[in-house]
Amino acid sequence: MSGPHTARTALAPRTVLTAPFSRRAWREAAYCLLSFVPSLVGSTLIAVNVVALGCALTLTVFGAVPGLLFLVVGLALARALGALQRRLARGLLDEHVAEPPRPEAGRGLVDGVKARLRDVAAWRAAAYVLVKLPVATLGLWAVAWWVIGALHFIAPLRWAAGQEDLSLISPVPGLGMSPDSLGAAFVAAALGCVMLLIAPWLTRAFVAVDCRLMQALLAPGAVADRVRELEETRALAVDDAAERLRRLERDLHDGAQVRLAALAMSLDMVREQLDDRDRPELHSLVETARDNAAETLTELRDLSRGLHPPALDAGLPDALTTLAARTALPVDVLAFVPERPTPAIESLAYYCASELLANVIKHSGAGSCHIEASTGDGTLRLRVTDDGRGGAHIAEGGGLAGLVQRARTVDGEVTVRSPAGGPTTVQVRLPPHA
Known part of the structure; x- marks a missing residue:
């Protein structure tokens, strides 16, 4: 029985065998390697600035001001490290993580410090940097599978070149080996081949965990997304209402006001041609209609000016x-x-x-x-x-x-x-x- 399931089954071994040579696997390994150092340094600084110094000093009487300073610096550093991780993920993994909104700048020093301390995105970035360290360490361990597997794979070449010390370490403690013959060197090469086949999937697993952490902690939260969506909707509604009022003002100016002005002029002409002695009642009606048209035109001009001042x-x-x-x-x-x-x-x-x-x-x-x-x-x-x-x-x-x-x-x-x-x-x- 043939079908899609059979095709996927036949494709699986090929995918496993070619994984070490794929661009995606190399990009993921590079991401694990490049993100470890900023993760290590950043987590140390965040732990010292925010957790140890910032939070601890703010609980004391004389250390409140320095503690707040350490907190602000630590949160700013966390935001910067979060931005760096988003750029690495976008450049190497094609993983696009939306940037959270910036905190509103305060009008003074006190308001600025309050805005920084209330920046939820910065606190979430600090949490990400702290949680990222064990994940980055495991990612570095996955990269070690690539290096150790490559050293095992070339063990026969090293034996043939006359290298005396062939002590080979293992990514799993206690499984190192020291080939003392050409046959043992080929066994090490086979083991290295297995490591190279496993390494891409290890790095992919830890990268997937890291991407989930980024989406959960570095991207805007559900509330922030909803607020931004409401702000965009409100902006569209307000701008649309302003444009409608502007168009209505133009329609009134170019349409109704022009017609009322023409009507008032026509009534003036009719009034001038009437004789008060022959038709006084008709003259009075025309005069009243002309005054009403003039008053309506004035009110309409005031109304249109209130809708959108020219x-x-x-x-x-x-x-x-x-x-x-x-x-x-x-x-x-x-x-x-x-x-x-x-x-x-x-x-x-x-x-x-x-x-x-x-x-x-x-x-x-x-x-x-x-x-x-x-x-x-x-x-x-x-x-x-x-x-x-x-x-x-x-x-x-x-x-x-x-x-x-x-x-x-x-x-x-x-x-x-x-x-x-x-x-x-x-x-x-x-x-x-x-």
């Missing part, structure tokens, strides 16, 4: 300058945004500036206002300062609370500093993309 087409700095020029209060604008954020973030920043200016005019009693927009550290910062009476705070249902909710939709934040008597400073921090 000034944003030239960028956020120009849009803020235009907004300040339309404000009755003297407003000084300083904007430096060399790289444009996504349209959704630009619209949100413009909306925040518009709302804050409206609050300044309505509630602060200020005589002047200052708007500053800048980018840096992967953040778009918008700061609005006025010289009013102060006392502003985030109250439930208020305008500032609405800004906080809008900023949170893209992981932004709003901070308010407004002591009694002023000045008031509201800062909005937004990511460059949703």
